Amino acid sequence: MFENLWNESDASAFVLSHSKNKINADVALRVYSSRLIGSEKNLVMHGGGNTSCKTIVQDVFGKDTRVLCVKGSGWDLGAIEAAGMPAVRLDPLLDLRGLEVLSDEDMVNVQRSNLMDQNSPNPSVETLLHAFLPHNVIDHTHATPFLSLANLPNAEAIMQEIFGSKLVSVPYVMPGFELAKVAAEIAEQNPEAHGLLLLKHGYFTWGENAKQSYDRLIDHTNLVESWFSSQRRNVPCVSLNHSNLEKQRVCHKLRKALIQVSDEPSPSFVFDWVDDERLISQIDGLILSGITDRGVATPDHVIRIKAKPLVLSRSMQSGGEKEILKALEIFVNDYTEYFNTWSAVSVSPKKMLNPLPKVVWLEGMGLIGIGGSMSEAKTITDLAIQNVHVISDGEAAGGFYPVKDKDLFDLEYWALEQAKLGKASPPPLQGKVAIITGAGGAIGSAIVKIFEKSGAEVIAVDMNAEAISSRGFLSRTVQKKVDLTNIGQISKLMEEILQQFGGVDILVSNAGSAPEGSLIEMDEECLRRSFEVNFFAHFRLAQAVGKIFIAQGNAGQMLFNISKQAVNPGKNFGAYGLPKSTLMFLVKQLALEFGEYGVRVNGVNADRIKSGILNESVIARRARARGVDEDNYMRANLLGKEVEADHVAEAFLGLALSVRTTGHVITVDGGNIEASLR
Ligand code: ZN
Secondary structure, three states, rough: OOOOOOOOHHHHHHHHHHHHOOOOOHHHHHHHHHHHHHHHOOOOOOHOEEEEEEEEEEOOOOEEEEEEEEOOOOOOOOOOHHHOOOOEEHHHHHHHHHOOOOOOOHHHHHHHHHHHOOOOOOEOOOOOHEEEEEEEOOEEOOOHHHHHHHOOOHHHHHHHHOOOEEEEEOOOOOOOOOHHHHHHHHHHHHHOOOOEOOOEEEEEEOOOOHHHHHHHHHHHHHHHHHHHHHHOOOOOOOOOOHHHHHHHHHHHHHHHHHHHHHHOOOOOOOEEOOOOOOHHHHHHHHOOOOOOOOOOHHHHHHHHHOOEEEOOOOHHHHHHHHHHHHHHHHHHHHHHHHHHHHHOOOOOOOOOOOOOEEEEEOOEEEEEEEEOHHHHHHHHHHHHHHHHHHHHHHHOOOOOOOOHHHHHHHOOOHHHHHHHHHHHHOOOOOOEEEEEEOOHHHHHHHHHHHHHHOOEEEEEEEEHHHHHHOOOOOOOEEEEEEEOOOOOHHHHHHHHHHHHHOOEEEEEEOOOOOOOOOOOOEEEEEEEHHHHHHHHHHHHHHHHHHHHHHOOOOOEEEEEEOHHHHHHOOOOHHHHHHHHHHHHHHHHHEEEHHHHHEEEEEEEEEEOOOOOOOOHHHHHHHHHHHHHHHHHHHHHOOOOOOOOOOHHHHHHHHHHOOOOOOEEEEEEEEOOHHOOOO
């Protein structure tokens, strides 16, 4: 059930704080109740809803102007501000009602050209519906219970049973100008109604003010929710009985099949796997009853999760790689056929979107959202889970019958909906899952930051948890405390990464430490420890990640922080140079062995970078030994400029993006002929 969160003192505080910015009380309260609605995911899942109010503001001449303040595109209701509710002059919008037809382009143009502030975001695609309805405050949601109701075969009868004449239904019409006209007419013919049920779409309510509309929204939604809860069958809850190993196998096979079928040169697939018991039993129930391709509840669903999931039965999961590949190829063929059928009768020419599935239902194991980034994958699972709940509730109460065929196609390929997904080209490593070790150090943290900026999903690894958490990484970056000299901890790390992301694309093996001392005097144990950190840790990570690359058919890559020490020995750094020169050989050997899998292996030789290894006191000591000051010591290279951690990080990124380079080592040392390669 949904709680009514309205609080008078919070509401007054909103009015007061907005009045200081010359924003009137209508808008302030509109922002307040929009946030209350937006804070409850099952009311407005990822943009599934919009709100408005009609009020009077002064234009630049001080003249009172009637405006509609309506949710702007790109704003989340849960965090909306007045700037996210652009004011559009109301009278020109109302004039549009007299037209017979209005194209989407003209509609958007009229809306934009009547904005009070041209810097505002585009008003919602449902602006005209808000404008044509006569009420002061209007709330529109795609709340889960209303979606179940709106997609029932006998939705109107059930609506009347629950609401009597307080709610009226609107037949399915594609959102936009036509729906706005139809809905406004129906509302006007039923002045006693407090809201509309838009069949196969969602719900509208309204009020004299923000509070009245919000109160109705919560009451109405709870009435529908309690009706469905009385219909729900008791689905026996399955118990989770799949192992992490089984999940890993499925991830490997599924990712491999996706990579094989994708026609992009370097596709990104991030998995968000949800396997709670209630969800599994609902999905299994739907698979068992053959309800796997009924469709999705709203336009917002179809553009993000596609009309149906890829379904993997138990036998497909446990079968060979070919089974999953075959299921995926059938999915892509079906989608292509759906596109060809309906684009042929479409008014304007359409270009087929990526035909790969966004959601996978796994019998007995839950569902996976497949995104081009983790945040997309999480949005997809949220909507996919909501869709499962809507279908299950609908099926228990008469059936789930959403829009299909041409109507579905028109929604999926509606330019105004596609615009919500944004067209900006993604950063170069978008959705690439990258493990970066030694992330708490100077060079490691610089690499994490440049990879974050390039869109990668980063797993920042260090043996010192405080060192990682103090670096100010993005919240989406996952922090892991791992001792890389411990093979058990490396396996656990890989297991956790597969659980969380479904796979891995890039290894940046950077962690190291530099023991000092002459080899003649050195205790052998000290040399062995250095090999553990500076060679074997790299080797074990490469083996673990390499096995995943091969299992997933993933043309991933490995990058190693070597050191100039590998080719140009420094006094007393023998115990560091020996494993580092072995590491350089490892880069070449791995490049040779992994080439046939498309996996690239490269390294960076950096020198004289301020870091944990070369700290202030070491710098001071070495500068003294060479008879120069510290600044000159740091700049003692051909370019005469200090080399910083960011320069090294740029070299790692450069290698990561050099798609035809493998077995290569880049030097980042400001120029040093003795340490130069070839
Ligand atoms: Zn809607």
